[in-house]
Amino acid sequence: MRPRTLDEMVGQHxxxxxxxxxxxxxxxxxxxSMVLWGxxxxxxxxxxxxxxxxxxxxFRSVSAVLSGLPDVRRELADAAERFSAGRRTVLFVDEVHRFNKxxxxxxxxHIERGTIVFVGATTENPSFELNSALLSRCRVHVLDAxxxxxxxxxxxxxxxxxxxxLGAPGVQVSDEALMEISGAADGDVRRGLTLLEIAAELAQDEGGVVTPATLAQVLADRSRRFDKGGEQFYDQISALHKSVRSSNPDAALYWLARMLDGGCDRAYxxxxxxxxxxxxxxxxxxxxLPMxxxxxDTFERLGSPEGExxxxxxxxxxxxxxxxxAAYVAYGRAKADVREHGTQEVPLHLRNAPTKLMKQLGYARGYRYDHDMEDGIAVEQTGxxxxxxxxVYYEPVARGMEIKLRDKLDALRAARASAAAQKPK
Known part of the structure; x- marks a missing residue:
């Protein structure tokens, strides 16, 4: 049932x-020359x-899964002969992302000379899987499910x-059953045709009619597309993370369910x-964080499916x-200061002085024990x-517990700034 004309193709409008x-x-x-990504x-x-x-x-075809460089060179040599005779070659490379650089x-x-019209097919993002020299010579066309x-x-x-x-056997399938098979195909026309063929074979024992019982048998092991190490995997974890960040629990739960359904590592x-x-x-x-x-820990103890x-x-x-x-941003700012200012000495008043020599050198001199202060903080003491x-690295936001932290830190920072201004220059 592979389409023979563009008008017979479904999808890709x-x-x-x-x-x-x-x-x-x-x-x-x-x-x-092109790369078809879908x-x-x-x-x-x-x-x-x-x-x-x-x-x-x-039309010539090689598969990156089954073919090696000798097979590719043989096809390229044949294409060169045809090119010399005035005939073009479309060289289709399936799973092209599996070829190394x-x-x-x-x-x-051969692409540059026009010996071949290169058509690479991939399910992975060409930006990551194909080298830039090949991409620069091809146009990337994105196909949808x-x-x-x-x-x-x-x-x-x-x-x-x-x-x-299946016209000759005269299989009877209701519109509802057909749509159920289409949904189970999960965007894959080839898969849909396979499911229909299986249903038709089973229906021979039911007088050629695909009954609900037959359909349930065919679709019992239906699964969704999920690639544990590919583009789809990273797209879905990105969707999960960003749904959490945008405070959308329903969307977050959906993406979690999708990844669990696809067999994603639960520990990940x-x-x-x-x-x-x-x-x-x-x-x-x-x-x-403790939650x-x-x-x-609960999942590790219970396992699947209860721990899910x-x-x-x-x-x-x-x-x-x-x-x-705010903590994430503050940590980034602190790391940037560490890189910029290098190895700074610890101020003497912050150092311990367990020996007499250290005390003579000024270690711990001037340190004020915060618990002895009236408000429990020595605001005039720098850290x-x-x-x-x-x-100032940490700037609490006006949400949740950080509201109280912000109020407290604003007051402390103002007091420290005032104390610093009053110190003799």
């Missing part, structure tokens, strides 16, 4: 609707085949096509949420409570190296 730049180029035969089953291979068909070019470089001179409605169009076409599809999620507790909540709610550690509820409870709390990155003077 942004790229392939009539009048679009890519469609005009394909239909006119003025094809260019999820499985969205039409990357089909589009490459159509490029060759519309341009009347030879040296293997990717092998295509460069195909919607359930569009997949249903492809499935209906398969049900009526007696030559390549617990670690990332502990990071959220210290980076995005901080002292606005000091309970967040994160408790949830992590502790992670869900944690993400709801983190997203719902007050937020502050910074003399060459730096007092600094």
């Amino acid at each position: 942004r790229l392939l609707d009539p009048g679009s730049a890519l469609r005009r180029a394909v239909e006119s035969g003025r094809i260019h 999820p499985p089953g969205c039409g990357k291979t089909t589009l490459a085949l159509m490029l060759a068909r519309y341009a009347d070019a030879e 040296a293997q990717q470089d092998a295509f460069l001179p 195909v919607s359930a409605d569009e997949i249903a169009v492809a499935l209906r076409a398969a049900l009526t096509d007696s030559e390549r599809g 999620l617990a670690r990332r949420m502990t990071r959220m507790a210290v980076e995005d909540i901080g002292l606005a709610d000091p309970r967040a 994160a550690l408790d949830a992590w 509820l502790a992670l869900a409870q944690l993400v709801l709390y983190l997203a719902s409570t007050a937020k502050s990155n 910074f190296p003399d060459a730096m003077g007092e600094r």
